[in-house]
Amino acid sequence: MPDSLKPEFRPVSYSRVTLTELMIPSYANFGGKIHGGILLSLMDKVAYAAASKHAGNYCVTVSVDGVNFLQPVEVGELVSLLASVNYVGRTSLLVGIKVIAEDVRTGTVKHTNTCYFTMVAKDDDGRPTTVPGLTLETPEDSRRFLESIKRREFRERHKAEFDNALSALAVHQDMHLLQQERCQIAY
Numbered sequence: 001m002p003d004s005l006k007p008e009f010r011p012v013s014y015s016r017v018t019l020t021e022l023m024i025p026s027y028a029n030f031g032g033k034i035h036g037g038i039l040l041s042l043m044d045k046v047a048y049a050a051a052s053k054h055a056g057n058y059c060v061t062v063s064v065d066g067v068n069f070l071q072p073v074e075v076g077e078l079v080s081l082l083a084s085v086n087y088v089g090r091t092s093l094l095v096g097i098k099v100i101a102e103d104v105r106t107g108t109v110k111h112t113n114t115c116y117f118t119m120v121a122k123d124d125d126g127r128p129t130t131v132p133g134l135t136l137e138t139p140e141d142s143r144r145f146l147e148s149i150k151r152r153e154f155r156e157r158h159k160a161e162f163d164n165a166l167s168a169l170a171v172h173q174d175m176h177l178l179q180q181e182r183c184q185i186a187y
């Protein structure tokens, strides 16, 4: 969408999306549980849907935070991914995704995971383009926006610390650390 036609702000509710899919046997791994990659692909789709709807442009995935598969998803369960735009920068958007899995026979619903996708809107020439601001319609929307600012600050600080730690790594001097690990040197 050309910048001239874009609204200055869009409400959170405008781009809220839910994607529901039945977990069929071909999605299972050799242990009979659903492949993590199937769920990742669904998360990417729903993040794209929410981000591009808000932006009015195609979006690309830049980074993913908080993907943990702590509870297995079973064949036959109905998985729903609830996505909303939690935060917008200039060209980037943070989409929060809550994943729930329902056993249709018992009606039991488990919350399997919440994760965050950073997406960037692109114009027709593939360049990052400005997205509308976000109208926060509820106190929950404000909490999520504020949390996203903290999340972003934390990630940037953490990345800087990690880069420093990596640049301080001296393989020859740190080899003794491997003695406590489950590895053996074979060269």
Ligand SMILES: CC(C)(COP(=O)(O)OP(=O)(O)OC[C@H]1O[C@@H](n2cnc3c(N)ncnc32)[C@H](O)[C@@H]1OP(=O)(O)O)[C@@H](O)C(=O)NCCC(=O)NCCS
Binding pocket: 060, 061, 062, 063, 088, 089, 090, 091, 092, 093, 118, 120, 128
């Ligand atoms: C992400 C991408 C657009 C950044 O391009 P760039 O020329 O560095 O653009 P900018 O520096 O202007 O950054 C654009 C936005 O991305 C954000 N961004 C860039 N790198 C980021 C990162 N590692 N994590 C989170 N956000 C990031 C910037 O903060 C900026 O946000 P803002 O405009 O809201 O402030 C570019 O690297 C890209 O197109 N990557 C490929 C993405 C893709 O194709 N994904 C599909 C999977 S293969």
